[in-house]
Amino acid sequence: MKQSQLFAKTLKNPPNDEFSQGARLLTQAGFIQKLSSGIYSFLPLGFLVLKKIENIIREEMNAVGGQELLMPALHPKEIWEESNRWSAADYLYKLKDRQKKEYVLGATHEEIIVDIARKRIFSYRDLPLALYQIQTKFRDELRAKSGLLRTKEFSMKDLYSFHADEKDFRKYYEKVKEAYFKIFTRCGFKDIIVAEAAGGIFTKEYTHEFQIPTEAGEDNIVFCPKGDYAKNREISDKTKGDKCPVCGARLEEKRAIEAGNIFPLGTRFSEPMRLNFIDKNGEKKLVIMGCYGIGLGRVLGAAAEIHHDEKGVIWPEEIAPFKFYQDLRGRGIEALYDEREGKTAGEKFADADLIGIPYRMVVSEKTLQRSSVEIKKRDKQNINLVKIKDIKNFKF
Amino acid sequence: MKQSQLFAKTLKNPPNDEFSQGARLLTQAGFIQKLSSGIYSFLPLGFLVLKKIENIIREEMNAVGGQELLMPALHPKEIWEESNRWSAADYLYKLKDRQKKEYVLGATHEEIIVDIARKRIFSYRDLPLALYQIQTKFRDELRAKSGLLRTKEFSMKDLYSFHADEKDFRKYYEKVKEAYFKIFTRCGFKDIIVAEAAGGIFTKEYTHEFQIPTEAGEDNIVFCPKGDYAKNREISDKTKGDKCPVCGARLEEKRAIEAGNIFPLGTRFSEPMRLNFIDKNGEKKLVIMGCYGIGLGRVLGAAAEIHHDEKGVIWPEEIAPFKFYQDLRGRGIEALYDEREGKTAGEKFADADLIGIPYRMVVSEKTLQRSSVEIKKRDKQNINLVKIKDIKNFKF
Numbered sequence: 202m203k204q205s206q207l208f209a210k211t212l213k214n215p216p217n218d219e220f221s222q223g224a225r226l227l228t229q230a231g232f233i234q235k236l237s238s239g240i241y242s243f244l245p246l247g248f249l250v251l252k253k254i255e256n257i258i259r260e261e262m263n264a265v266g267g268q269e270l271l272m273p274a275l276h277p278k279e280i281w282e283e284s285n286r287w288s289a290a291d292y293l294y295k296l297k298d299r300q301k302k303e304y305v306l307g308a309t310h311e312e313i314i315v316d317i318a319r320k321r322i323f324s325y326r327d328l329p330l331a332l333y334q335i336q337t338k339f340r341d342e343l344r345a346k347s348g349l350l351r352t353k354e355f356s357m358k359d360l361y362s363f364h365a366d367e368k369d370f371r372k373y374y375e376k377v378k379e380a381y382f383k384i385f386t387r388c389g390f391k392d393i394i395v396a397e398a399a400g401g402i403f404t405k406e407y408t409h410e411f412q413i414p415t416e417a418g419e420d421n422i423v424f425c426p427k428g429d430y431a432k433n434r435e436i437s438d439k440t441k442g443d444k445c446p447v448c449g450a451r452l453e454e455k456r457a458i459e460a461g462n463i464f465p466l467g468t469r470f471s472e473p474m475r476l477n478f479i480d481k482n483g484e485k486k487l488v489i490m491g492c493y494g495i496g497l498g499r500v501l502g503a504a505a506e507i508h509h510d511e512k513g514v515i516w517p518e519e520i521a522p523f524k525f526y527q528d529l530r531g532r533g534i535e536a537l538y539d540e541r542e543g544k545t546a547g548e549k550f551a552d553a554d555l556i557g558i559p560y561r562m563v564v565s566e567k568t569l570q571r572s573s574v575e576i577k578k579r580d581k582q583n584i585n586l587v588k589i590k591d592i593k594n595f596k597f
Numbered sequence: 598m599k600q601s602q603l604f605a606k607t608l609k610n611p612p613n614d615e616f617s618q619g620a621r622l623l624t625q626a627g628f629i630q631k632l633s634s635g636i637y638s639f640l641p642l643g644f645l646v647l648k649k650i651e652n653i654i655r656e657e658m659n660a661v662g663g664q665e666l667l668m669p670a671l672h673p674k675e676i677w678e679e680s681n682r683w684s685a686a687d688y689l690y691k692l693k694d695r696q697k698k699e700y701v702l703g704a705t706h707e708e709i710i711v712d713i714a715r716k717r718i719f720s721y722r723d724l725p726l727a728l729y730q731i732q733t734k735f736r737d738e739l740r741a742k743s744g745l746l747r748t749k750e751f752s753m754k755d756l757y758s759f760h761a762d763e764k765d766f767r768k769y770y771e772k773v774k775e776a777y778f779k780i781f782t783r784c785g786f787k788d789i790i791v792a793e794a795a796g797g798i799f800t801k802e803y804t805h806e807f808q809i810p811t812e813a814g815e816d817n818i819v820f821c822p823k824g825d826y827a828k829n830r831e832i833s834d835k836t837k838g839d840k841c842p843v844c845g846a847r848l849e850e851k852r853a854i855e856a857g858n859i860f861p862l863g864t865r866f867s868e869p870m871r872l873n874f875i876d877k878n879g880e881k882k883l884v885i886m887g888c889y890g891i892g893l894g895r896v897l898g899a900a901a902e903i904h905h906d907e908k909g910v911i912w913p914e915e916i917a918p919f920k921f922y923q924d925l926r927g928r929g930i931e932a933l934y935d936e937r938e939g940k941t942a943g944e945k946f947a948d949a950d951l952i953g954i955p956y957r958m959v960v961s962e963k964t965l966q967r968s969s970v971e972i973k974k975r976d977k978q979n980i981n982l983v984k985i986k987d988i989k990n991f992k993f
Contacts, residue, residue: 208664208726212716234713236669236676242713243667245728251667268604271639271647273632273750274670274733280632296692296702298737298749306692306702317630317638320608326941330604332641337670337733341694353694354669545722 208245221417223505224348226514232505239345239353247501249522251356254500255335257387257519258358261380265373267333267360272313274337278303280312284473289402292341306339311403311470311492314361319476322488325365328478329373333360335497347419349502350458360493365480370489374465377493381411381461388500389508389517394457396422398433400464403492407436408464411495412457417506422457425450458503466490536562604641607936617813619901620744622910626936628901635741635749643897645918647752650896651731653783653915654754657776661769663729663756668709670733674699676708680869685798688737702735707799707866707888710757715872718884721761724874725769729756731893743815745898746854756889761876766885770861773889777807777857784896785904785913790853792818794829796860799888803832804860807891808853813902818853821846854899862886 208231215225218235227233232247243251259269278295281287287305294306307313314332322330338357345351360377364370378395385393394412410433412422423439424431429447432439434454439446441454468487470476476488501520508515516522539549550561563575568586576595577584587595604627611621614631623629628643639647655665674691677683683701690702703709710728718726734753741747756773760766774791781789790808806829808818819835820827825843828835830850835842837850864883866872872884897916904911912918935945946957959971964982972991973980983991 208666208717208728231717234716236709236712237671237673240669240671240673242669242709244713245664245666248666268641270604270641270644271752273636273638275633275636275735275750277633277636291695294692294694296690298690299687300739313632313638316632317640320630321604321627332604339671343696354671356667 219348220346221348221350221502221506223350223417223502223509223514226509227348227502227505230513232514233349239342239351241349241352241354241498243498246522250501250504250516250520251497253520253522254388254497255356255358258335258384258495258497261384261387262333262358262360265331265376265380267331269334270317270332271334271336272307272310272317274307274339275304276307276313278305280316281305284312284315284470286312286402294339294341307336308338308340309403309492309494310334310336310359311361311466311490312474315470315474315476315490318363318488319474322363322476322478324478325480328363328365328488329369330363331360331373332363333358333493344419347417347502348505349498350417350506351419352498355499356497358495358497362491362493363476364489364491365478365486367489370465370491374463374491377463377491378409381463381493381495384495385411385413385460385500387519389504389520390460394422394424394431394455396424396431396433396457397436398462399436403464404466404469406465406467408462410459411461411463413460413503413507414455414457415503415506416456417503418456418458420457420459421454423452423454426453458499458506460500460503461493461495463493464491466492615744616742617744617746617898617902619746619813619898619905619910622905623744623898623901626909628910629745635738635747637745637748637750637894639894642918646897646900646912646916647893649916649918650784650893651752651754654731654780654891654893657780657783658729658754658756661727661772661776663727665730666713666728667730667732668703668706668713670703670735671700672703672709674701676712677701680708680711680866682708682798690735690737703732704734704736705799705888705890706730706732706755707757707862707886708870711866711870711872711886714759714884715870718759718872718874720874721876724759724761724884725765726759727756727769728759729754729889740815743813743898744901745894746813746902747815748894751895752893754891754893758887758889759872760885760887761874761882763885766861766887770859770887773859773887774805777859777889777891780891781807781809781856781896783915785900785916786856790818790820790827790851792820792827792829792853793832794858795832799860800862800865802861802863804858806855807857807859809856809899809903810851810853811899811903812852813899814852814854816853816855817850819848819850822849854895854902856896856899857889857891859889860887862888 211231212229215229219225219228231244234242234244278287293308297303335358339354342351342353345353362373390413392414396410396412397407398410400406400408421434423434423437425445427448427450430445439452441452443452445452471488471490477485478488480486505514561577568574573586573588575584576587607627608625611625615621627640630638630640632638674683689704693699731754735750738747738749741749758769786809788810792806792808793803794806796802796804817830818827819830819833821841823844823846826841835848837848839848841848867884867886873881874884876882901910957973964970969982969984971980972983
């Protein structure tokens with residue numbers, strides 16, 4: 202195939218049907234394309250970023266002993282009836298097949314993982330266990346208007362843990378909390394608030410949300426600047442200016458994006474679905490569970506909301522589709538990324554020369570096959586083929 | 598987490614609701630678990646195999662210039678009406694959201710990729726282009742009874758190519774055909790028949806199916822043993838014993854599994870959806886398209902159907918979840934893989950010694966962290982820590 206360039210075709214104008222600045226930039230630059238309200242494709246550039254986020258999450262999940270599997274999206278009605286959730290949420294997509302059998306499209310997978318566990322966990326020797334997947338979820342959202350921040354279909358990492366007792370669960374819960382900090386830090390978020398929140402259709406207990414402060418967020422977080430208190434405003438009996446119940450400092454309030462959440466499930470699912478095990482004393486007990494989610498597209502969307510200027514998104518290094526641009530900027534070198542469509546390399550070189558750009562860096566399929574880029578000085582004829590790993594040390 | 602073993606818990610008995618031998622073995626050995634008819638989870642062991650198949654496919658798709666992206670599963674009715682396919686197939690899952698908007702769950706993605714292409718392809722300079730995804734498809738199957746061979750939800754690689762003319766398309770079609778041979782060969786299939794077939798709801802032209810011969814297959818292929826003729830019996834006017842129209846040899850007939858298919862789409866989608874480009878002479882023309890599918894679960898299922906003995910699946914080397922066992926067997930060394938549940942390592946060692954197994958190989962989280970296994974001779978005390986890459990050369 203002659204196609205020597207990445208399919209990263211920019212649009213001349215930003216889309217007129219996106220309200221969030223991040224989604225406008227991501228669409229115009231060729232990272233994503235909206236199919237319908239709350240439903241997006243990740244184009245090759247966006248897919249590269251999504252894969253980087255996925256790999257960061259996978260590494261950190263494996264590091265806390267998570268084992269990856271893959272569960273289906275089509276769930277038969279009967280299994281959601283077992284946990285009494287079939288009618289518990291109005292955001293579930295339901296459908297019938299041509300034999301009139303009813304299904305729900307998985308918005309979450311507690312029922313499915315418990316069904317797997319109850320067929321293969323029998324003894325305390327089988328515990329603890331942590332299983333996760335990176336898989337597509339569906340939610341019938343009414344307010345799908347913030348680009349990737351609230352979508353009807355989204356790729357999610359969902360981890361489920363199984364424990365013999367509450368103490369073991371709590372220890373693991375804290376471990377995952379640390380792993381989440383690592384994930385969000387690696388994805389380039391410096392400011393992360395862990396806020397208490399309601400459990401929704403999952404549990405009556407409080408849960409924890411990982412909130413990234415930004416005006417583009419849809420949640421409001423009441424928090425202590427010293428880190429002693431943080432709650433989603435939905436469940437907080439305090440507000441901005443009130444005293445922190447722990448340290449007395451004045452509470453603040455910020456809009457934020459919920460990028461992840463962790464839930465103590467207790468026996469919410471193991472009881473109705475009969476997930477038991479035989480403990481060391483030969484007694485039958487209910488398995489204690491936790492679940493832990495991260496929306497991949499939401500992380501990508503949050504990164505775009507938080508890290509951009511008027512020219513476009515400024516990707517945090519570890520999730521950038523290409524790093525040259527970041528490397529250069531990090532070294533204080535002002536770089537112009539010529540990504541115009543309908544221009545030949547020759548036309549671009551001519552323009553670069555006309556404007557007087559002092560250095561020209563060329564990346565092509567040919568140079569990438571040699572893991573290299575071409576660098577040429579404006580006023581010299583010779584072209585340097587420089588290995589990508591050596592760009593950082595190249596003497597401009 | 599103390600969980601030092603892979604969640605590969607075998608069942609005592611094979612499931613009584615699977616008709617295919619492959620699905621029975623895969624379930625009993627902990628590779629897959631059925632949730633409902635035609636709907637499966639891939640457990641950690643099965644997920645490892647699925648990922649290996651995925652990576653083989655990805656490598657070969659990238660090698661023919663394919664660029665990976667990710668499209669959604671929820672498709673609004675309107676876009677399937679544009680191509681006149683909304684009512685074209687009774688195996689489509691359809692649903693309504695709470696605002697009564699109608700969707701189809703993608704059984705294929707021609708409409709979505711054409712929508713992406715028509716927003717970003719304008720000129721002959723944008724062609725050719727090849728985009729693919731590895732994503733979940735849905736089909737309301739009535740005959741979901743052959744384990745992974747025919748499922749209602751399945752992971753599929755679908756590649757779409759875009760060309761300025763028929764000649765360029767044909768060249769690329771042959772290139773993908775070769776890539777498919779590479780993929781199926783790497784996945785361990787030695788016998789592959791490329792058969793002509795009907796185009797279904799995709800095209801009126803003939804298409805090509807990659808058929809893997811096995812009694813467990815659901816298709817019947819009439820073919821020339823010299824390779825001069827091969828058609829799905831559904832469209833063949835010849836039968837077993839007839840003469841090959843090319844070389845005169847007696848035709849044969851075999852049952853087979855369709856593991857992949859390639860379709861010349863022509864302007865079937867670009868015409869109704871107005872995917873045009875401006876050619877070198879400034880004329881507006883329709884883009885010529887092809888599409889190319891491979892079902893990942895079906896490849897896994899086919900491998901299990903074809904490669905097993907009474908003890909279990911014998912994975913082809915490149916898609917095996919772990920290779921030690923295969924390595925040993927390949928060297929003619931009879932190996933016993935002690936995968937019994939509810940037994941401690943000590944109990945297993947004792948049994949191995951009791952039976953008199955001459956060598957013991959131990960793989961644990963600890964040894965894997967050092968990319969190694971422990972090997973101990975029955976009658977010696979010392980334990981050798983051997984790098985996995987060196988097992989092949991270890992002197993037993």
